[in-house]
Amino acid sequence: MASIKRSATAHWAGTGKDGKGALTTQSGTLKETPYSFTARFGDGQGTNPEELIAAAHAGCFTMALAFKLQGAGLTPESLATEARLTMEQEAGGWKIAAVALSLTAEVPGVSPEQFQALAADAKATCPVSRVLNAEITLDAKLEG
Numbered sequence: 001m002a003s004i005k006r007s008a009t010a011h012w013a014g015t016g017k018d019g020k021g022a023l024t025t026q027s028g029t030l031k032e033t034p035y036s037f038t039a040r041f042g043d044g045q046g047t048n049p050e051e052l053i054a055a056a057h058a059g060c061f062t063m064a065l066a067f068k069l070q071g072a073g074l075t076p077e078s079l080a081t082e083a084r085l086t087m088e089q090e091a092g093g094w095k096i097a098a099v100a101l102s103l104t105a106e107v108p109g110v111s112p113e114q115f116q117a118l119a120a121d122a123k124a125t126c127p128v129s130r131v132l133n134a135e136i137t138l139d140a141k142l143e144g
Contacts, residue, residue, distance in 0.1 A: 010035075023047065050085050050096065057099055057128045058083035064126035068118040069107060077106040077144070098135040106144040115142045 008030070012021040022032040030047075038044025058081045069076050081103045088097040101123060107115060119140040123129055129136055 023052075050087055053096065053128075053132075054083040054085040054099065057085075057101070057126075057132070060126040060128040061101055061122055062103075065103070065105075065119055065122035068122050069110070072110075072114065072118060074107055074110050077108065078104075079107075080104045096132065096134045098137070099132060101136065101138045103138065103140040105140065105142055107142065108144070110142065112142055116140060 006026055008023060008025045010021055010023050011032075013019055017037045019036070021035045023030050023035055024032055034046035035048050036044055036046055039046035040048035040050070061083070062079050062081045065079055066076060081101055084100045084102070085096060086098040086100070087094050103119060105115065105119075110118075119138060123136060123138045
């Protein structure tokens with residue numbers, strides 16, 4: 001069985017609310033990128049874990065759909081996905097409750113029914129969708 005491993009590191013100094021952290025990814029795309037309480041729960045500078053999960057989900061789903069389309073003999077001209085992650089506070093703390101994927105696509109030669117089926121399959125099978133314990137919705141629009 002093949003496997004792929006990826007890594008990232010986090011460094012934090014200080015309290016949860018007043019401290020500051022930095023994230024670095026194996027690829028170097030993030031290199032000591034700041035994150036903090038205000039970036040996570042307000043509008044402070046830097047990134048936050050949930051924003052990164054949303055970016056990962058948008059990217060994973062979009063690439064999965066490109067592969068599904070390719071497998072069906074189709075080549076998309078454009079696939080644009082937004083992932084809106086919702087966190088909710090409950091008795092035990094915060095949780096990722098939902099991710100809403102919104103896709104706009106231009107795919108010559110695909111029927112609306114085939115497009116919806118391939119998009120739903122990509123949503124269900126992309127690795128990030130499979131790891132999240134959240135409600136995941138998809139609004140897929142075919143243009144052109």
